[in-house]
Amino acid sequence: MINTLFLPELRDMIATGKKEEMREFCAALHPVRTAEFMEGLSSSETWQVLRCADNEQQQEIFRHFDGDKQISILEQEDRQEVAGLITKLAHDERVDLLGEIDEEIGAELLELLPAEERRDILRLKAFPEETAGAVMTTDIAKLDESLTVGEALQELGRQAEDLETIYYLYVVDKTDHLRGVVSARQLVSAMVHPETTLATLMETDIIVVDSMEDQESVAQTVARFDLLAIPVVDPERRLLGIITHDDVIDVMREEATEDVQRIAAVNPLNQSYLRTNLLTLSWKRGVWLTILFFAALLTAFALDGYRDIFGRVDAAWLVLFIPLVISSGGNSGSQSSTLVISGLATKDIVISDWWRIFRRELAMGLLLGSLLGIFGYICAVILAPSPMAALIIPITLLLVMVCGTTCGSLLPLLFQRLGLDPAMMSNPFVAGIVDILGIIIYMNVARALI
Amino acid sequence: MINTLFLPELRDMIATGKKEEMREFCAALHPVRTAEFMEGLSSSETWQVLRCADNEQQQEIFRHFDGDKQISILEQEDRQEVAGLITKLAHDERVDLLGEIDEEIGAELLELLPAEERRDILRLKAFPEETAGAVMTTDIAKLDESLTVGEALQELGRQAEDLETIYYLYVVDKTDHLRGVVSARQLVSAMVHPETTLATLMETDIIVVDSMEDQESVAQTVARFDLLAIPVVDPERRLLGIITHDDVIDVMREEATEDVQRIAAVNPLNQSYLRTNLLTLSWKRGVWLTILFFAALLTAFALDGYRDIFGRVDAAWLVLFIPLVISSGGNSGSQSSTLVISGLATKDIVISDWWRIFRRELAMGLLLGSLLGIFGYICAVILAPSPMAALIIPITLLLVMVCGTTCGSLLPLLFQRLGLDPAMMSNPFVAGIVDILGIIIYMNVARALI
Numbered sequence: 001m002i003n004t005l006f007l008p009e010l011r012d013m014i015a016t017g018k019k020e021e022m023r024e025f026c027a028a029l030h031p032v033r034t035a036e037f038m039e040g041l042s043s044s045e046t047w048q049v050l051r052c053a054d055n056e057q058q059q060e061i062f063r064h065f066d067g068d069k070q071i072s073i074l075e076q077e078d079r080q081e082v083a084g085l086i087t088k089l090a091h092d093e094r095v096d097l098l099g100e101i102d103e104e105i106g107a108e109l110l111e112l113l114p115a116e117e118r119r120d121i122l123r124l125k126a127f128p129e130e131t132a133g134a135v136m137t138t139d140i141a142k143l144d145e146s147l148t149v150g151e152a153l154q155e156l157g158r159q160a161e162d163l164e165t166i167y168y169l170y171v172v173d174k175t176d177h178l179r180g181v182v183s184a185r186q187l188v189s190a191m192v193h194p195e196t197t198l199a200t201l202m203e204t205d206i207i208v209v210d211s212m213e214d215q216e217s218v219a220q221t222v223a224r225f226d227l228l229a230i231p232v233v234d235p236e237r238r239l240l241g242i243i244t245h246d247d248v249i250d251v252m253r254e255e256a257t258e259d260v261q262r263i264a265a266v267n268p269l270n271q272s273y274l275r276t277n278l279l280t281l282s283w284k285r286g287v288w289l290t291i292l293f294f295a296a297l298l299t300a301f302a303l304d305g306y307r308d309i310f311g312r313v314d315a316a317w318l319v320l321f322i323p324l325v326i327s328s329g330g331n332s333g334s335q336s337s338t339l340v341i342s343g344l345a346t347k348d349i350v351i352s353d354w355w356r357i358f359r360r361e362l363a364m365g366l367l368l369g370s371l372l373g374i375f376g377y378i379c380a381v382i383l384a385p386s387p388m389a390a391l392i393i394p395i396t397l398l399l400v401m402v403c404g405t406t407c408g409s410l411l412p413l414l415f416q417r418l419g420l421d422p423a424m425m426s427n428p429f430v431a432g433i434v435d436i437l438g439i440i441i442y443m444n445v446a447r448a449l450i
Numbered sequence: 451m452i453n454t455l456f457l458p459e460l461r462d463m464i465a466t467g468k469k470e471e472m473r474e475f476c477a478a479l480h481p482v483r484t485a486e487f488m489e490g491l492s493s494s495e496t497w498q499v500l501r502c503a504d505n506e507q508q509q510e511i512f513r514h515f516d517g518d519k520q521i522s523i524l525e526q527e528d529r530q531e532v533a534g535l536i537t538k539l540a541h542d543e544r545v546d547l548l549g550e551i552d553e554e555i556g557a558e559l560l561e562l563l564p565a566e567e568r569r570d571i572l573r574l575k576a577f578p579e580e581t582a583g584a585v586m587t588t589d590i591a592k593l594d595e596s597l598t599v600g601e602a603l604q605e606l607g608r609q610a611e612d613l614e615t616i617y618y619l620y621v622v623d624k625t626d627h628l629r630g631v632v633s634a635r636q637l638v639s640a641m642v643h644p645e646t647t648l649a650t651l652m653e654t655d656i657i658v659v660d661s662m663e664d665q666e667s668v669a670q671t672v673a674r675f676d677l678l679a680i681p682v683v684d685p686e687r688r689l690l691g692i693i694t695h696d697d698v699i700d701v702m703r704e705e706a707t708e709d710v711q712r713i714a715a716v717n718p719l720n721q722s723y724l725r726t727n728l729l730t731l732s733w734k735r736g737v738w739l740t741i742l743f744f745a746a747l748l749t750a751f752a753l754d755g756y757r758d759i760f761g762r763v764d765a766a767w768l769v770l771f772i773p774l775v776i777s778s779g780g781n782s783g784s785q786s787s788t789l790v791i792s793g794l795a796t797k798d799i800v801i802s803d804w805w806r807i808f809r810r811e812l813a814m815g816l817l818l819g820s821l822l823g824i825f826g827y828i829c830a831v832i833l834a835p836s837p838m839a840a841l842i843i844p845i846t847l848l849l850v851m852v853c854g855t856t857c858g859s860l861l862p863l864l865f866q867r868l869g870l871d872p873a874m875m876s877n878p879f880v881a882g883i884v885d886i887l888g889i890i891i892y893m894n895v896a897r898a899l900i
Binding site for chain 1: 478479480482483603604606607616617634635638639641642653655656657672673674675676678695696698699700702703706707709710711713714715716719722723724728731732735736738739740742743744746747749750751753754757760761766769770771772773774776777778780781782784785787788789790791792793795796798799803806807810813814817818821822825826829833877878881882885889
């Protein structure tokens with residue numbers, strides 16, 4: 001059945017209403033692949049196939065459609081059937097989805113859901129974006145601590161199909177306070193002693209996150225402790241939900257992309273590049289470009305103060321090296337700031353390392369500056385009126401690169417120290433600052449040597 | 451027992467040889483936390499505590515030590531005891547570790563391991579770095595397809611403690627060919643029918659990766675299919691091992707950091723920033739800085755060709771705007787290249803989108819260029835001899851920014867098309883190219899208008 005030309009057969013099944021065949025199609029392959037085979041269908045055709053699928057398969061396939069198809073199915077198909085689908089979706093995903101569809105339709109669908117599901121959706125919706133609460137799911141295996149291993153396994157067998165993950169079982173008291181956690185592995189190992197109670201088996205030193213914690217720090221905790229899922233609790237340590245490994249992977253990708261965009265001075269996009277509309281995109285880029293533009297304007301005014309130097313006939317050659325001086329400083333600064341920003345993001349670097357970092361970057365600037373200085377001198381001899389005057393270039397390059405590496409490394413640390421996002425001290429921003437300093441250094445070295 | 455001042459007590463236990471207390475200490479907390487409490491101990495002190503721990507805890511705590519401590523324990527402590535520890539470590543991690551210690555000691559330790567473990571290590575070591583084979587682990591639950599659910603659960607109960615993950619059970623034939631996969635969830639749900647065989651329960655449309663596949667593409671597959679682990683097979687589809695979710699998270703972090711470093715024109719570091727020695731660091735940065743330096747030198751020669759223009763007294767003011775023109779082009783180019791590179795990395799963009807991307811970036815360049823052009827004209831009027839001459843600035847800015855956005859977006863696509871890493875078309879590289887084009891545009895616009 002694996003066939004890239006599957007659309008005609010699917011359309012034929014739809015036209016002739018072969019429900020059983022459509023059900024089988026939905027069950028035959030991995031849901032991700034099934035979703036891919038249905039990519040070519042319109043959203044109403046898709047729904048005609050999908051509504052024949054079994055419960056579990058229906059939601060698994062649906063969650064792998066792209067966002068547009070999901071939204072148009074929710075908005076356009078039979079409300080009652082769609083409400084049925086919504087009850088089956090993962091609790092975290094359906095909240096995101098309902099947030100994206102037409103508000104009126106969303107309200108109608110909410111009305112059609114059982115009261116408990118509706119309350120759950122409204123509760124999750126209340127958490128601010130990018131917090132643990134907004135990412136968590138509430139379909140978890142909660143078990144009472146008085147259960148035995150045998151009872152727990154039976155209970156789990158009953159619930160397993162509806163749960164997003166069964167790999168950790170959360171043990172709670174009567175009022176939902178988290179008391180411990182038992183892994184499926186421990187439960188299976190303990191099968192030979194079915195009378196053991198969960199209370200004796202469970203781990204009590206549990207890693208939890210608060211529902212208001214930022215999603216990036218949640219992802220870091222999960223990675224650090226190699227967890228499959230992490231419980232989310234309220235300040236009274238009541239279990240609210242869990243965040244599972246797949247959500248963590250999504251968060252990490254999202255945050256990595258955001259960091260890269262910030263480093264290049266683009267305000268993080270909420271959607272993929274091609275879906276972001278042009279006005280939003282110009283806004284997210286334009287803000288920074290304008291700020292950087294005004295920073296760069298300062299170079300014009302800085303240069304203006306040195307007209308007495310490069311305005312002289314014997315010093316006009318200095319102009320030729322302006323772009324070179326500026327870009328060398330900017331590039332070394334970008335390298336330093338990026339290394340520090342990514343080191344801070346992976347926690348390889350902490351603020352208290354600043355003195356070590358400063359010494360390293362100073363050494364790096366001296367080393368790389370000397371290297372480029374030598375190259376620079378060779379070229380300057382060709383373009384400058386005398387070998388003595390040509391010395392301006394290597395001296396400037398050395399100073400500018402030291403300035404680039406030290407500013408580039410310390411500025412993100414300073415931002416971190418001030419509680420700001422170090423990635424805001426982006427490459428272009430560092431380069432902009434180094435540009436101005438570079439011009440001032442260049443012209444003063446020239447003044448001293450001419 | 452949770453106490454940051456735990457070191458005195460630990461040292462006291464070591465001095466008085468209280469083995470039972472040390473065993474209890476190792477069992478009391480989450481292994482990550484236990485490892486943290488031992489950070490202050492020397493590696494020989496650490497080992498004196500750790501050797502008292504139970505098997506499972508011993509390896510769990512050990513794997514959370516930092517690399518230096520792990521290596522010095524392996525190199526300096528009793529060979530026989532250390533060999534015992536090695537047999538307990540995750541199969542993928544111990545191979546990495548043995549690759550880092552002194553070769554002679556490594557060979558001695560290998561001799562002390564049981565033959566089967568030794569063969570396993572040598573087999574894993576043979577895979578090239580950053581391939582699926584090098585990341586996978588070989589301690590997996592392989593089950594015969596003729597087993598029933600009841601038998602499988604019992605078998606699993608026996609093996610559970612030694613396996614890295616029990617969340618998927620891999621069903622193989624007599625010669626290890628992968629036939630299907632059963633999740634722990636399915637097994638638990640099927641407990642009510644213990645006579646069902648695995649052959650009827652298992653999924654047969656399995657997502658696998660080849661052992662030679664690149665780790666980045668493995669991570670993408672795992673993320674796409676939301677898997678907890680992915681089986682690694684040879685070309686005959688024999689099951690070699692699995693890659694688990696925690697390794698995938700590590701790979702994703704590593705790759706994200708590498709991408710960020712490439713974008714800033716630093717050859718990816720193999721270690722964290724502070725551990726990389728200065729010479730390696732200068733090499734990884736110096737290579738690119740030198741290449742970029744020679745690219746930037748072209749700007750000097752390009753400018754040299756226009757001495758007739760900026761050498762004129764009435765045109766000397768043009769020099770003031772050189773840094774501004776260059777940095778505006780470079781910044782818009784960096785933004786575009788970063789958006790395209792990160793879009794390619796997350797698969798939001800594919801090469802065939804190039805025409806759409808080109809049109810978007812053209813529009814973006816015109817829009818942002820006009821905006822900055824207006825700002826630029828206002829400032830140019832102040833510094834230029836006449837409002838007419840000042841027009842050079844907005845016209846140049848518009849053209850340079852269009853050039854920046856279009857080159858910045860198309861160059862990474864071109865690299866991808868040529869089979870190269872698009873992240874090599876780094877921000878400074880794009881900026882370097884746009885710098886030269888910027889100078890040429892600027893001087894020609896000036897020539898036309900003066």
